Amino acid sequence: MSLPAILISDMPADYAALLVTQFGLAPITAASDWYLCWATDQLVLRHADLPKQGDILVDFASGAASYRRQFGGGKDEAIAKACGLNKKRDLQIVDATAGLGRDALVLASLGARVTLVERNPMVAALLHDGLRRATEAPLTAELAKRMQLCFSPALVALTELPAADVVYLDPMFPPREKSALVKKEMRAFHDVVGSDQDADALLAPALALAKYRVVVKRPGYADVLAQQAPQLQVKGKNNRFDVYINQAIK
Ligand SMILES: C[S@@+](CC[C@H](N)C(=O)[O-])C[C@H]1O[C@@H](n2cnc3c(N)ncnc32)[C@H](O)[C@@H]1O
CATH class of the missing domain: 3.40.50.150 (Vaccinia Virus protein VP39)
Incomplete structure (x- = not known):
């Protein structure tokens, strides 16, 4: 299982602080392994070395x-x-x-x-x-x-x-x-x-x-x-x- 890391650069500071406190995340300033980060006003899960993996997020709207x-x-x-x-x-x-x-x-x-x-x-x-x-x-x-x-x-x-x-x-x-052959998102999920x-x-x-x-x-x-x-x-x-x-x- 990965360290529950969140890249806090580029994130609104108060929201980053809330997420760190509420979910016990480890703030990081450089990407590594699986990490959470801010992308176009959404929290996403990304892998530092797997750019083709694509961002994983919860999206109830689209x-x-x-x-x-x-x-x-x-x-x-x-x-x-x-x-x-x-x-x-x-x-x-x-x-x-x-x-x-x-x-x-x-x-x-x-x-x-x-x-x-x-x-x-x-x-x-x-x-x-x-x-x-x-x-x-x-x-x-x-x-x-x-x-x-x-x-x-x-x-x-x-x-x-x-x-x-x-x-x-x-x-x-x-x-x-x-x-x-396992779907990409499934593999990410098993890693995380x-x-x-x-x-x-x-x-x-x-x-x-x-x-x-x-x-x-x-x-x-x-x-x-x-x-x-x-x-x-x-x-x-x-x-x-x-x-x-x-x-x-x-
Ligand atoms: C197969 S996924 C569920 C997928 C979900 N049904 C969906 O539609 O997106 C299993 C999830 O349950 C969580 N989980 C498994 N056992 C758990 C437990 N004992 N307590 C809380 N969460 C758990 C895992 O962390 C994982 O995120």
């Missing part, structure tokens, strides 16, 4: 995110069905492994209120910045109101957060493809975040917190989490969603 927001599969999408958003729109969902917030965006776009739990300082800072921009943009301001960041290990958050309707888990899973060795331990506290269900996203080839069989499986295009039911959604 490109693919915007398309999904406007035209996404809606409540019939596999993730929506798995979470029960086809039965009740305003669910309170804890996304305990938020990553770059793509799944959280889909859930919030469909009407859920989502708490995004992330323990990696650099990823959490990217989420914070994505939410800041989403709050400031008229197109996404309402959506941003339904998303809240919680910078914490999930094992802590799942015991401290108020009860939720659904807990959503998408821990890192070792990619099956040879490393050269490492593997989630404690993923199995999340299921029990997730089930204790969720009123209705726990949903676990897995690659199609992966074993079930914690060797515990789900009551329901919803197949998506590239993944499946294992659903552990506590109570039916009325």
Whole structure:
């Protein structure tokens, strides 16, 4: 895992100080390895020696995110069905492994209120910045109101957060493809975040917190989490969603 570094030159000083304090980042003045930096008023993740990698950021407002927001599969999408958003729109969902917030965006776009739990300082800072921009943009301001960041290990958050309707888990899973073929962003993520060795331990506290269900996203080839069989499986295009039911959604 990389040192959670942030290049503070060229950044507004007060914002850099806030991010350093809030996420325990290490301020640096010269690029090295993976680091956060300021690019056209956005916080991005960059690698000093991999210029072709491209910047990684959380962007709830444009490109693919915007398309999904406007035209996404809606409540019939596999993730929506798995979470029960086809039965009740305003669910309170804890996304305990938020990553770059793509799944959280889909859930919030469909009407859920989502708490995004992330323990990696650099990823959490990217989420914070994505939410800041989403709050400031008229197109996404309402959506941003339904998303809240919680910078914490999930094992802590799942015991401290108020009860939720659904807990959503998408821990890192070792990619099956040879490393050269793995998508660039995926490779970056594995470098920065490492593997989630404690993923199995999340299921029990997730089930204790969720009123209705726990949903676990897995690659199609992966074993079930914690060797515990789900009551329901919803197949998506590239993944499946294992659903552990506590109570039916009325
Ligand atoms: C596969 S990514 C999630 C991708 C996310 N679903 C999305 O749509 O962007 C897994 C993320 O969960 C985070 N994570 C894994 N285990 C965690 C834990 N126990 N507590 C908090 N965050 C965790 C990792 O740091 C990583 O950012």
